[in-house]
Amino acid sequence: MVSMGESCDVCGSGAELRVHFYDVAQALAALVDLPDGRRILVDTADSPDRDYCGTACSRAHAHLMDQLTRDLGADPIDLVWITHPHSDHIGGAKDVLAQFRVRHYVDNGRDADDAEIGAVHDEATSRGVPLSVVEPGHQELALEGAGDLKITAIAPSSWLPSCKTDRNACSILLRIDYCQSSILFTGDAEIAEEELVDPRGPATLLQVGHHGSNTSSGAAFLERVQPKYAVISAGRPGEGINNSYCHPRAETVRALTDALGGSGARTLRAFDSSFSCHDEPPESWSDVPASDRLWATERDGDVVLATTGDGVFKKR
Template identity: 55%
Template structure:
């Protein structure tokens, strides 16, 4: 029996419908307009030294940006397996049986793609997106093959391909933020082949840039200022340059990073003092919340306890290593509040 899935598109001041065929029960998603009070929720999960963020759109669709690290990554110990289990548990709670409409992998480092296989096995995923690199990497090939076997649409986004497998409307714009060219061949530095994702809901916007560093940042057309910013590369000094932040003009920001003494962050020492200082300056607000940061003038592989220090940061800046899971909501009014 052929059934129909009906979505009412999100619009400012009105609505219209689009219909697609699906082998599932007919579902009508109510239309939402600017000023309606409908919420967009952004869930930054505490996955240690990695990134995993669920965007619950106001029309009940869901986008998952990255999936944290492999549960058994060498050198990570129990931290990675516990973070992996936590991610799956939280997704089950927050999705409540709904599909992941788009799984977006910013780039192919393990702390961003490592959980993709289990996500694909555990949840219904409608589309999988990555940057098309890593064709010779067994893990990446297996993930793409698994997606296709599960009838998940596999899409490449890169400088020559920006079309997304998810609908936008006048109130909800979902766009790829990709440079006109990669700064260098991607095998040299995969961080600088991160594919950014921008979501605008009326007057609120959020930008995810994975691990993009300054070399890629300067090539990006951001399509305007940003309300909420995922701080690049876990708060590394290599990212969040002053010129980039001056273009972003963010109101709020989140760093996803592991604790200093745990798992893989023993080798990376995120966040770095210099990056946090730059983000603080861009955000403003009340500098009243202490954050543990690494003095990146020192060598991380020889880090001492005294190389870590506590600095006061903006009350508009959160970090998963201190704050745990971070859920920020907006009604499209240009303001995000933590639940």
Template identity: 35%
Template sequence: MTGNFYKRVLLAAVIIFTLMIAGCAGMEVSTGPDKSVSSRQQSDSDLKVHFIDVGQGDSTLIEKDGHFMLIDAGERDQGPTVVSYLKEQGVKKLDYVIGTHPHSDHIGGLEAVIKAFDVDKIIMPQKAHTTKLYERLLNTIDEKKLKITPPKIGEVYELGDSTFQILGPNRDYGDNLNNWSVGIRLDYGKTSFAFFGDAEKGAEDDMLANGFSLKADVLKVSHHGSSTSSSGPFLDQVSPEYAVISCGKDNDYGHPHKETMDALQKRNITVFRTDQLGSILAVSDGSKVTFPGQNKGSTNDSKTKTEESKSLTREYVLNTNTKKFHLPDCKLATSIKKENKETLKGTRDEVIKMGYEPCKSCKP
């Protein structure tokens, strides 16, 4: 009987030991899938920033964890293009729509977008405009029973697992609509993106002084690369590794201007341009930013494109009194006194070398 007892004890010990091994094995099996799921979720939850090609205008779609934000939508005729692009990306609802400022090349397509999608929040500056296009946009917002949220400096919003902070506008800029642009810095993990609409140097100075961080890995270059924006101190403070310029091919404004391209090149910033590459995608995994399908040769391509634009000959109207030059259809050009008005056919650089400055209204 004693022998049978010890046999039973030994058998029980073997069974318990076997169960313990099986249990440990089971734990290892369950841990493996958990880790792979976590890795897969991290990959699926990358922050994606789409710089949409809308010609001479701006439009950016940001997506994170199934949440979407749209910044601007190009001219009115680009509305269907933006709507189609958003649907291709699986957008059914927009958490945020930001209309940076009332110029048509930024808010023109928003009417079509707001009609096509449900929108949670619309952020626009408190600067009214008298154009029919702007009034149509306001009517559409009313029809959808939406309200406009004015930008408040320093306020932070969530987009999935990312956040963005309002950095501009900082004050009343009168009739300078560009400086009314809503500026934001978007953060995900250790990476950041900066968007400032068409903010010019005056607004940039205010953002430099407001105490909030401007540092970003990617800068959406303000005002399509115009020399009225992207001052040296501002670029130094943002200190991006990459810059994206949204502009139209062979546009009438000569964007991006040589001064801006030189400033970016001087700082070894890699440049991507929609007029050369079409729509551009940037992806952040929280640690680094990549541009799938693009290469760093884009900076050299941009330089070549800029050199070509320097030789573009066109007609300019000169004001010999104010030493400003304008495009022929500029409203300020038509008001120049006859004795102070001259017409010149040449390149933009040639006019600047003659001592003239570009008009801030038509931005030749």
């Protein structure tokens, strides 16, 4: 049981649930403002001094710290949720724990002997922050005082064998339900893990897995989740470590657009996977028609979406 303090009944009150997807280059960090005033931070972007990232990671880290300071004010972060321990998801966690009041920390318990992950755990312990682990078979993590909110941890019944070499394959998903609205955070879960997890039904808003890679957002998963809205957190072409990954991919943008519906009047810069990411000829990136219900930090900067629990998210 993870304690997040007191809650209240909020359905029908018109209170907003708001989620901030921060523009943190080729990484992920999203702050959820629950309608009862509590906050959940999903992932913490990259380490500011990551190798081969240049100034992109340091700028993104500074932006995250500045935005959290502005958005939190004097309030604590009730829960820091790390989907998996890759640097672009856990890299800022030590500084978040050091600079902000954190009431609880959750990760998947993997690779605790890694220096970066160990430093995060040590920081949490030194500050008296309780640590919890979501493991296979531990598919629901009840949160005290959730009230009209339902917050669910989602993991497969057993880790994939590829977890030993690929941390993406051990992502722990987080689902937040508020009346008729829901959010599904997938971290970097790829198709093999998508096929194993139970997303607990359709989700209104989807955090697109693995920064819009073609290794995630499989057709079967999108059919089960049936998102109405989606957000890709990815770097711009040539920005920092996106030189090595070339996200998002054009086929993923097209698949998401088909799944989301809406107007296709917008475009999103995406990479054509028929080319090699390491070569990146000019024609490998193109403006792909995209649903107006699909947002991307590479194009839109910080993305802030809000819902009153009526099944609709609006951009703020």
